[in-house]
Amino acid sequence: MRFCLQSLFHKIHGLTVSEHQRADDLQLIQSGYRYAVSLSHNRHDAEDLIQQACLKVLRQQGTLVGKSYLFTAIRNLFYDSLRKRQGIVDEPLVDNLVADDTIPHTKLIEQKIDLEEILSCLRVEEREVLFLQIVEGYTAQEISTLTQQPRGTVLSLLSRARQRVQQRYDLDQILETK
Amino acid sequence: MNKPSYESEIRKYYTEMELGPEQIQGLLDAVPFAASAKRWKRIALVTSIGLVAMLLLTVSLLFSNSTFNSQHSNQVVNDKVEIERNLNVPDIVEPVLKQSNAPPVEYRLVAFRSHNNQCPHCRATGLVFRDLTDSLNEPAVEMQEFDLSDHAASAGIHQKIREWKLDSLIDGRAETAFIALTDTKGQTIQEFKPSQGTGEIVKQVRKLINP
Known part of the structure; x- marks a missing residue:
């Protein structure tokens, strides 16, 4: 009886969604969540981000639209919250802002370095472009469009991120062999 | 045995990361409601525009009607004055008016x-x-x-x-x-x-x- 009333309510308000659409939305939300994790590097923050972004997009568009739209919403929300928390403003990418690779070295040598710690050593921008390229399979041009950065900046970020991760990864392997 | 590359490690790290089922369910349930809300919002907007258009049309019709009435009443007053003026014509003209049908x-x-x-x-x-x-x-x-x-x-x-x-x-x-x-x-x-x-x-x- 309750199911019948619920389905009737859904039919009246046009709330029936096909299973195919639901599966697509599920994939989209999971992708968005991973992107949020890559940005914030914190699961709880990522959960908040994906929920806020989904509600924002749904309120504005009525549907989740697409991956690019959702990613852009997540990105904007993340940087907004970051500005609110830290009071920072957008700053151009300069060499002295790149993560200092000397800080965690001694610490990392002493303990086992896992991937999460490796990724935490990267800057947000580096982690973001690395995620978009390796996990989502975006090209540098697509990443530059999504993040609204020049393609050269994206390539530079990618190069530095790869270099940094490779160094840490090699170091981790050396420690394991010892 | 070779260790997998860092790229595959990163890919695996992110792919295994998934949102909890309750949160996913909550978000997925919100989708149809959002679509419905959007549709009703659009309907309300279109209805509002229609109502405003009808209101403007009614006001313009009322305005034009009142203008026509004032012109018409002026015309009626002029006609009455003309008729009264004609009624004051001397009697000598009356036969001519009466015989107006004849050439x-x-x-x-x-x-x-x-x-x-x-x-x-x-x-x-x-x-x-x-x-x-x-x-x-x-x-x-x-x-x-x-x-x-x-x-x-x-x-x-x-x-x-x-x-x-x-x-x-x-x-x-x-x-x-x-x-x-x-x-x-x-x-x-x-x-x-x-x-x-x-x-x-x-x-x-x-x-x-x-x-």
Whole structure:
């Protein structure tokens, strides 16, 4: 009886969604969540981000639209919250802002370095472009469009991120062999 | 054994990361509600626009109607004034208004006889004029015979001569008999003699009044 009333309510308000659409939305939300994790590097923050972004997009568009739209919403929300928390403003990418690779070295040598710690050593921008390229399979041009950065900046970020991760990864392997 | 590359490690790290089922369910349930809300929002917007358009149309119609009414009432007032003005026209105009359906009189065919039937010329003139009265059927021509020998009706005859401004036509003609075609202002167009005959006179009159 309750199911019948619920389905009737859904039919009246046009709330029936096909299973195919639901599966697509599920994939989209999971992708968005991973992107949020890559940005914030914190699961709880990522959960908040994906929920806020989904509600924002749904309120504005009525549907989740697409991956690019959702990613852009997540990105904007993340940087907004970051500005609110830290009071920072957008700053151009300069060499002295790149993560200092000397800080965690001694610490990392002493303990086992896992991937999460490796990724935490990267800057947000580096982690973001690395995620978009390796996990989502975006090209540098697509990443530059999504993040609204020049393609050269994206390539530079990618190069530095790869270099940094490779160094840490090699170091981790050396420690394991010892 | 070779360790997998860092890229595959990163890919695996992120791929294994998934949002909890409760949160996913909550978000997925929100999707149809959001779509419905968006649809109702669009309907409300369209309805509002329609209502505003109808309101504007109604206001414009009311405005135009009031303008028309004011113009119409002014017209009615003007018509009333015109009617009242017409009602104040002197009585002499009334017969003209009453006879407005008939074509206006443009010519007058008159016969003057000084001796009635005592003289042959006057008698012939009377006969021809009576024939003309029967045969000449022209609404634009008003016909009148003046018997100057009838002393009883002398005042009425002279009155009519003055009204029709025919004084100049009979001035200096103490004893005469003739038929004349004049206009409404008393100007003589042509005179006819009884010897011309009824048919010829009719033909000439028609030629003069219908050139």
